[in-house]
Structures are given as structure tokens and as C-alpha cells.
Amino acid sequence: MSQTATHHDHGTATQGHDAHGHDSHGHGHHEEPGFIKKYLWSTDHKMIAQQYMWTGVAMALIGGYLAYAFRMQLAFPGKFIPAYGYMSSLQYNTAVTNHGTIMIFWFAMPVLIAAFGNFLIPLMIGCDDMVFPRINRLSYQVFLLSAIILIASFLVPGGGFNGAWTAYPPLSGNSEYNMAHWGSTLWVLAVALEFVAFLLGGINFITTAMNSRAPGMRLWDMPLVVWMIVIASILFMASVGPLIAGAVMLLFDQNFGTFFFAPERGGDPVLWQHLFWFFGHPEVYVVLLPAMGMSGDIIATFSRKKLFAYKTLLYTVFGTGIISFFVWAHHQFIAGIDPRMANIFTVTTLIISVPIAEMCFLFIATLYGGSITLTVPMLWGLAFVGEFLLGGVTGIFLGASGADIFFHDSYFVVAHFHYTFVPIAIIGFFMGFTYWSPKMFGLMLDETLGKIHFWITIVGFNMIFIPLFFTGLWGDHRRIYNYNNFSELARPELQDLRIIATVGLLIMISAQVFFVINLVKSYFVTKKKAGDNPWKANTLEWQCPSPPPHGNFATMPNVYRGPYEYSLPERESDFWPQNEPPAA
Amino acid sequence: MSTAAKPIATLRSVTGVPTGRLAMWWLLASEIVIFGGLLMTYVMHRIGHPEWATEAAHTNTVAGAVNTVVLLSSSLSAVLAHQAAQTGNGKKAANYLWLTILGACMFLVIKSFEWTHEIKEGFVLTRSTFWSFYYCAAGLHALHVIAGSIAMAIVAIDAAKGKELQRVEYAGIYWHFVDVVWVFLFPLLYIAK
Numbered sequence: 098m099s100q101t102a103t104h105h106d107h108g109t110a111t112q113g114h115d116a117h118g119h120d121s122h123g124h125g126h127h128e129e130p131g132f133i134k135k136y137l138w139s140t141d142h143k144m145i146a147q148q149y150m151w152t153g154v155a156m157a158l159i160g161g162y163l164a165y166a167f168r169m170q171l172a173f174p175g176k177f178i179p180a181y182g183y184m185s186s187l188q189y190n191t192a193v194t195n196h197g198t199i200m201i202f203w204f205a206m207p208v209l210i211a212a213f214g215n216f217l218i219p220l221m222i223g224c225d226d227m228v229f230p231r232i233n234r235l236s237y238q239v240f241l242l243s244a245i246i247l248i249a250s251f252l253v254p255g256g257g258f259n260g261a262w263t264a265y266p267p268l269s270g271n272s273e274y275n276m277a278h279w280g281s282t283l284w285v286l287a288v289a290l291e292f293v294a295f296l297l298g299g300i301n302f303i304t305t306a307m308n309s310r311a312p313g314m315r316l317w318d319m320p321l322v323v324w325m326i327v328i329a330s331i332l333f334m335a336s337v338g339p340l341i342a343g344a345v346m347l348l349f350d351q352n353f354g355t356f357f358f359a360p361e362r363g364g365d366p367v368l369w370q371h372l373f374w375f376f377g378h379p380e381v382y383v384v385l386l387p388a389m390g391m392s393g394d395i396i397a398t399f400s401r402k403k404l405f406a407y408k409t410l411l412y413t414v415f416g417t418g419i420i421s422f423f424v425w426a427h428h429q430f431i432a433g434i435d436p437r438m439a440n441i442f443t444v445t446t447l448i449i450s451v452p453i454a455e456m457c458f459l460f461i462a463t464l465y466g467g468s469i470t471l472t473v474p475m476l477w478g479l480a481f482v483g484e485f486l487l488g489g490v491t492g493i494f495l496g497a498s499g500a501d502i503f504f505h506d507s508y509f510v511v512a513h514f515h516y517t518f519v520p521i522a523i524i525g526f527f528m529g530f531t532y533w534s535p536k537m538f539g540l541m542l543d544e545t546l547g548k549i550h551f552w553i554t555i556v557g558f559n560m561i562f563i564p565l566f567f568t569g570l571w572g573d574h575r576r577i578y579n580y581n582n583f584s585e586l587a588r589p590e591l592q593d594l595r596i597i598a599t600v601g602l603l604i605m606i607s608a609q610v611f612f613v614i615n616l617v618k619s620y621f622v623t624k625k626k627a628g629d630n631p632w633k634a635n636t637l638e639w640q641c642p643s644p645p646p647h648g649n650f651a652t653m654p655n656v657y658r659g660p661y662e663y664s665l666p667e668r669e670s671d672f673w674p675q676n677e678p679p680a681a
Numbered sequence: 682m683s684t685a686a687k688p689i690a691t692l693r694s695v696t697g698v699p700t701g702r703l704a705m706w707w708l709l710a711s712e713i714v715i716f717g718g719l720l721m722t723y724v725m726h727r728i729g730h731p732e733w734a735t736e737a738a739h740t741n742t743v744a745g746a747v748n749t750v751v752l753l754s755s756s757l758s759a760v761l762a763h764q765a766a767q768t769g770n771g772k773k774a775a776n777y778l779w780l781t782i783l784g785a786c787m788f789l790v791i792k793s794f795e796w797t798h799e800i801k802e803g804f805v806l807t808r809s810t811f812w813s814f815y816y817c818a819a820g821l822h823a824l825h826v827i828a829g830s831i832a833m834a835i836v837a838i839d840a841a842k843g844k845e846l847q848r849v850e851y852a853g854i855y856w857h858f859v860d861v862v863w864v865f866l867f868p869l870l871y872i873a874k
């Protein structure tokens with residue numbers, strides 16, 4: 098009942114808002130902005146979110162194609178790869194390097210933080226845009242430029258950079274070793290620009306969430322995902338600085354003949370590892386937290402229950418954020434660091450897995466006793482927790498410095514971090530997209546196609562990486578182009594596992610066809626209207642029209658309660674929107 | 682480009698701190714970690730390489746000291762600009778900002794004489810890692826001096842027309858930061874011998 102009332106409000110007040118829109122465009126009458134202004138030069142947070150999202154997805158396609166190419170090479174070494182050709186060892190290294198770089202910096206970051214952050218923060222805290230819309234637009238433009246530079250780096254003489262996404266010197270610092278002078282320089286430049294884009298983006302996330310919340314919304318009334326994106330932005334900002342300095346030093350090494358990282362002239366290559374991982378480990382939480390936040394919100398909505406221990410969860414996250422600055426050297430256990438230091442970092446690493454486990458437990462506690470509906474977004478949300486758990490648990494093996502002497506640089510590590518990153522980036526994208534796309538586009542997706550897509554993707558994903566834990570344990574070193582060159586690894590039982598993994602990838606890639614069919618069917622054929630609040634959720638983004646108009650809310654909302662008031666016994670309906678005034 | 686009206690988001694201030702100032706703090710925090718990272722690595726290297734002292738002996742302490750005075754006094758005029766802006770005197774604020782920019786230009790002129798001299802003497806970027814750090818850190822700082830001057834010029838043009846006076850304060854905050862970085866660089870690169 099209250100729903101229809103709010104809905105009615107929208108009708109009238111939207112007009113009121115349009116009147117406001119007039120003077121904001123400086124026109125006497127309402128006019129559709131031109132294509133460029135609307136899609137390319139927009140300052141609207143929702144459009145910038147889409148720019149980030151589609152650019153990120155396009156980059157993920159490139160990253161996925163590279164994965165296809167090098168997995169085929171690993172399963173069928175030296176054979177012709179359909180739609181690629183024959184792969185040389187140099188091309189192999191270029192492919193793995195740019196696959197990793199793209200998936201982390203040009204897919205996970207833009208989609209999870211920038212796209213969902215831009216879309217959700219103003220809507221969820223009840224305001225009409227980010228505080229600095231033009232800085233927001235600049236952030237995307239710098240990001241786009243960085244993506245273009247990265248792609249250009251594949252095309253220059255010498256080809257793309259091939260020194261792994263971690264870019265360890267001396268390989269990365271000297272083109273006599275990596276044979277890709279332009280490629281490696283452009284790579285560093287692209288990554289540095291991408292960092293700048295996210296520092297600019299962070300300005301808006303933090304200030305908007307701090308200063309522009311709807312009247313009545315306390316910090317503790319913000320949905321989990323908003324908190325998580327804000328904390329992620331802070332972690333990013335606080336950790337990336339030294340690496341930006343490092344990137345400048347690496348550029349100097351590459352181009353101006355300095356030797357900051359060149360051991361043969363007194364430089365220190367391990368210094369780069371410190372700078373990289375001081376950023377690199379917090380970075381894994383930078384991408385993890387937004388995905389965690391999304392899954393928490395989704396799980397609460399579809400369990401029709403209050404998120405279990407919301408505040409405790411947040412304190413846990415603050416703690417995790419702080420500890421994440423003290424674990425970085427677990428990536429360097431065999432880099433020659435002092436064994437006493439390795440002990441300390443083992444302890445901190447094991448400590449940090451406690452809060453991570455706690456987050457998973459709190460989500461499970463939220464599910465407990467809830468009235469669960471397994472919608473497509475809920476499936477993705479649950480899969481995120483389940484699959485990520487495997488990544489976290491295997492991280493504990495790696496965190497023990499003694500064990501890591503064996504595991505390091507093996508496929509066990511590869512499988513570990515893919516069990517963290519694939520849930521974060523890929524499952525995270527689909528969970529966010531299937532949950533919020535009704536708001537973004539105003540149309541519902543097809544549930545059956547969504548479920549088919551979900552199950553095949555999940556099966557494919559596990560089929561890739563479970564075998565890789567075993568090949569890693571049995572000695573497969575990572576970044577090897579052709580295992581036939583190593584007699585002890587050229588065994589059929591290992592090769593079978595490598596082939597299974599590649600088949601898993603092919604399954605996972607084919608599953609995406611169902612996603613595309615779903616998009617086409619839902620948006621061009623069925624066109625089932627979503628309405629304002631298809632999931633009957635409490636948070637503010639569901640209390641405005643779908644898709645939200647320019648300015649978002651017809652009347653700016655006031656907030657009366659937290660985001661998770663579901664299934665209250667004293668209320669008839671099982672949800673209670675944050676902006677619904679309490680009965681007098 | 683049409684002058685879009687400001688979103689409602691900009692008119693709110695839940696914390697009571699102006700959003701522009703919050704944004705400035707964010708910018709400074711990210712700059713602090715960048716310079717912090719660079720200077721930390723320099724200090725660690727410096728401790729590990731006592732022989733760098735002989736290289737450092739060739740830096741021009743006098744030029745460095747003069748530049749410190751120049752920058753510190755330009756910070757003073759930035760403060761005066763802020764004061765003028767607070768009383769609503771945009772013209773005066775703008776003039777003080779131009780004075781600050783003049784200081785920035787003086788700093789850069791002195792720096793370029795200093796560097797030209799050093800390069801002629803053979804103390805080039807690749808001579809030793811000390812000099813690599815020297816040019817890297819001071820160069821990055823000089824870029825900030827240039828960026829700050831451009832920002833202040835933009836703010837000053839508006840302020841002279843009485844517009845966006847709150848930005849005078851933000852430009853000032855940034856300038857103090859640029860100044861503080863130099864206060865760290867000067868002893869680390871010039872005095873420690």
C-alpha cells in the first residue's frame with residue numbers, strides 16, 4: 098500500500114523535478130541532450146557508471162581471449178590455436194602478463210568499484226549525483242585513456258609487455274631482457290594513469306558518502322556495499338602511493354638509464370617487490386570488499402532477514418583494512434627476505450584470515466532461518482561466498498612460510514588467487530548486474546536463462562581451477578610455456594589435468610552465450626518492466642523510478658531507519674523501505 | 682558547455698566540513714603516501730649506502746636554503762590570500778595569490794639555474810642512485826609546484842571577480858602541502874652530508 102503511495106508521488110514530483118532540470122541545462126524547454134553529451138561527455142553518475150561498466154566488460158573480453166589463447170597452448174602445446182594461430186614463447190608471456198593486468202586493473206577495479214560505486218552511492222544514500230560530477234567525468238576519461246594506452250602497447254614494435262602483472266625488475270626494467278622497450282614503458286604508463294583515474298574517482302566516493310547523505314541517514318544506516326566501496330577506496334588511496342613512486346622509478350630505469358632496481362649496478366630489485374606488494378595485498382581487499390558488500394546486501398534481501406551483526410561486520414572490515422597493510426611480504430617468502438621477518442608475516446597473514454572467515458560466517462548466519470528465495474542474483478551471491486571460501490582457505494596454506502617455499506610460483510598459487518579473483522570479478526559482476534540491472538535499465542532479466550548461465554559458468558569455473566591445485570602440488574611451475582620441455586612434467590596424468598582445465602575454460606566461455614541471449618531477449622523482445630522495487634528491498638535506490646531519471650529522486654528522500662528491516666513481526670509487509678515515514 | 686546547476690549533493694554537508702575541503706584532504710592524503718613512499722625508499726637506501734654522503738656533498742646548499750625561504754614566504758602570502766577571501770575581499774585575495782605564484786616562479790628559476798650548473802659539472806641523473814633520487818624527488822616536487830601555480834592562477838582569476846572564494850582556501854591548503862614536501866626534501870637531499 099505504501100508502495101503505491103510513493104509511486105504516485107513520483108508521478109507528480111517528477112514533473113517538479115523536470116522543472117528544476119530546465120534551469121540546470123540552461124534551456125527554456127526540456128531538450129534531450131545530444132549523443133555526445135549524453136553518452137560520452139555526461140557528468141551523470143549513472144551514465145559514468147555505465148561507461149565504466151561497459152569499458153570494463155570490453156576489457157574483460159580481451160583478457161578472456163588471452164586466457165583462451167594461452168590455456169589452449171598449455172593443453173595442446175605447439176598446436177594451432179583456432180582464432181589465434183601458433184603461439185610463440187614470447188607471445189605466451191605477453192598474453193599471461195596482459196591477461197592478469199587487464200583482469201585486475203581494467204576489469205575488477207572499474208566494474209566493482211567505479212561502475213557499481215558510481216551507480217549505487219548516490220542512489221543508496223539518497224542524493225541526486227556525486228559531489229564533483231566533473232571530476233567524476235575526468236576520472237572516467239583518464240581511465241579510458243589508460244585503457245587505450247594499454248591496448249596500444251600490444252601494437253608497438255616489440256609487442257606488449259611480457260614481464261608478468263607484477264612486473265618484477267630486472268626483467269621489467271631493462272628492454273635488453275624483456276625485448277619490449279615500448280611495450281613495457283607503455284604498460285607502466287597505462288597502469289600509472291589507471292591509478293590516477295581511481296584516485297580521482299575516490300574523491301567522489303568518499304566525500305559524497307561522508308557529506309551528502311539524505312537527511313536522517315547516519316553512517317550506520319548506509320547499506321553494506323556503500324561502506325565497502327568507501328573503505329576500498331581508502332585502502333586503495335593509502336596503499337598505492339609508494340607504487341606510484343615506484344612506477345616513476347621504473348619508468349626512469351626503463352628510459353633514462355637510472356638503476357634504482359638494477360642489481361648489476363647497485364640497485365635493489367627486491368625494493369620493487371616491497372613497493373608492489375605493499376600496494377598489491379591491500380589491493381586484493383580493494384576488489385574483495387565491494388564484492389563482499391554486494392553479496393551481503395543481496396543475501397539479506399533474499400533471506401528477508403536483517404543482515405547478521407552489521408556493525409560487527411563493519412568493525413571487522415576496519416580491522417581487516419588495517420591488517421592488510423602488514424602482510425605484504427608473504428609474497429616474498431623466497432625472495433631472500435630475513436627468515437625472522439618471514440615469521441612475522443606468517444603470523445599477520447594467518448591473523449588476517451580470521452576476519453575474512455568471520456565475514457563469511459556472518460553471511461551464513463544471515464541465511465540461517467531466513468525465507469530464502471533462490472533468484473538469479475541470490476545464486477550468484479551465494480556462489481560468491483562458497484567459492485571465495487576455497488580461495489581464502491588455500492591462502493592459509495600459502496601464508497605459512499615453510500609450506501610456501503614449496504607452493505610459491507606453482508599452479509597452486511594460481512588456483513588460489515583465481516578462487517579469490519574469479520568470485521570477486523566475474524561472479525561479483527554477474528551478481529551486481531543481475532540484482533541492479535532492473536534499476537539500471539528498468540527491465541527484468543529472464544530467470545531461466547539466468548540460471549542456465551549461472552550453473553554452466555560455475556561448473557566451468559571449478560573445472561578449470563580444481564585440477565590446477567593438483568598440477569601445482571605435483572610440481573607445475575607457473576609461467577611455463579610448454580611443459581614438454583621438462584621431462585618430469587611432461588607426464589600424461591598431468592597433461593590430462595591441464596586439458597581438463599582448458600576444457601573447463603571453454604565451457605565457461607560458452608556459458609556466456611546464455612548471458613548474451615538473455616540480454617537480447619529481455620531488453621529487445623520480452624521487455625518485462627521492472628517497476629520501482631522488483632525485489633521488495635529496503636534501500637533507497639529501490640524507492641526511485643527504474644531507470645532513475647536525471648536527478649534520481651522525484652522528492653529527495655528522508656531516512657528513518659537502517660537498510661535491513663525485513664520480516665518485522667509487527668508489520669504486515671515483510672520489508673520497510675528506509676525512507677518510509679514511521680506510522681504516526 | 683552549458684553551466685550546469687550544482688547538484689543537490691553539493692549543497693549538503695552532513696559532517697559540517699565543506700565538501701571541497703574534504704576533497705582537498707583526500708588529495709593531500711594520496712600525495713602524502715606518494716611522496717612518503719618515495720622518501721622512505723630514499724632514506725632506507727641512504728642508510729644502506731653511507732658512501733652517498735660524498736655525492737650529496739656536491740648539492741648546492743645555499744640555493745636550496747634560498748629556495749626554502751622563497752617557498753616559505755610564498756606560503757605566507759597564501760595565508761594572507763585566505764584571510765582576504767574570508768573577509769570577502771576577492772580582489773585582495775587574488776593579488777596575494779598572484780604573489781604566491783610569483784614565489785613559485787622564483788623557486789623554479791633558482792632551481793633551473795641550480796640544475797643547469799650541476800648537470801654541467803657532470804652530476805647527472807645517471808651518475809649514481811643518489812643523483813637519480815635527487816632529480817626524481819625534486820623533479821616530482823617541481824611538477825607539483827607547476828601544477829599548484831596553474832591551479833592558483835585559475836582560482837585567482839575567479840576570485841578577482843568575487844567568485845568561488847572558498848577555493849582560495851583549498852588552493853592554500855595545497856600550497857602548504859607543496860611547501861611541507863620541500864621542507865622534508867631540503868634536509869634529506871641538501872643538508873644530510
Ligand code: HEM
Pocket residue numbers: 263380381382384385427428446447449450453488489490491492493495496497501504505506510513514517518521
Ligand atoms: C584469507 C586470506 C588470504 C590469504 C591468507 C592469502 C595468502 C596468500 C599468499 C601467502 C600468497 C603468496 C603465495 C606465493 O606467491 O607463494 C598469495 C598469493 C596471491 N593471492 Fe592471496 N591470500 C588471501 C586472500 C586473497 C584475496 C582476497 C585475493 C584477491 C582478491 C588474493 C589474491 C592473491 C593473488 C593475486 C596472489 C598471487 C600474486 C602473484 O604472485 O601473481 N588473495 N595469497
Ligand SMILES: [Cu+2]
Pocket residue numbers: 377378381424425427428
Ligand atoms: Cu597477499
